[in-house]
Amino acid sequence: AQSVTQLDSHVSVSEGTPVLLRCNYSSSYSPSLFWYVQHPNKGLQLLLKYTSAATLVKGINGFEAEFKKSETSFHLTKPSAHMSDAAEYFCVVSDRAGTYKYIFGTGTRLKVLA
């Protein structure tokens, strides 16, 4: 069975400092992994995806994530936080067969301090 664990429910950073949001996954098969962002009262927006190509994935708005199979991790990073990055972030795992349904983590709320 698949599962995903977001290790921090809340993260606070100062504007201009690095962001690290942690995600560990469990999957019986080689997974696809995603990060989505959700701003208040807005829909889910795809930040980036890993689907078996390069293990270092670049996404929108300067975000990156690295797939580490040995550590079963897919942490999200950004070198310099902006105020506009304040939002809820979800890590998602999906099998690459069958239904391809998404299993979401419980989310990490990112707060950016001025």
Added chain:
Amino acid sequence: DTGVSQNPRHKITKRGQNVTFRCDPISEHNRLYWYRQTLGQGPEFLTYFQNEAQLEKSRLLSDRFSAERPKGSFSTLEIQRTEQGDSAMYLCASSPPGTPYEQYFGPGTRLTVT
């Protein structure tokens, strides 16, 4: 490409009433998913269609819930005899044949049961 659309965007209903939501996927997307997101949680999978066939239902989908996708186009999700615990955001997503792991989400329908 108009994206995934959902109607209505908001629905307030009294406990015991029936409600129906509609999802229009992106044209040519053969897979369609319904998820439910309660306050402070990540979305949870409810059900999945490939074309018109409903191929998987979560145990979260009680017998008060029913979903259809006639002719493999739009989908409806009906909740009968609503309960306060049904209050949530109901999200629809679709994915294309070539990249079935890449789901595109609609804006959601927020249900409030009073």
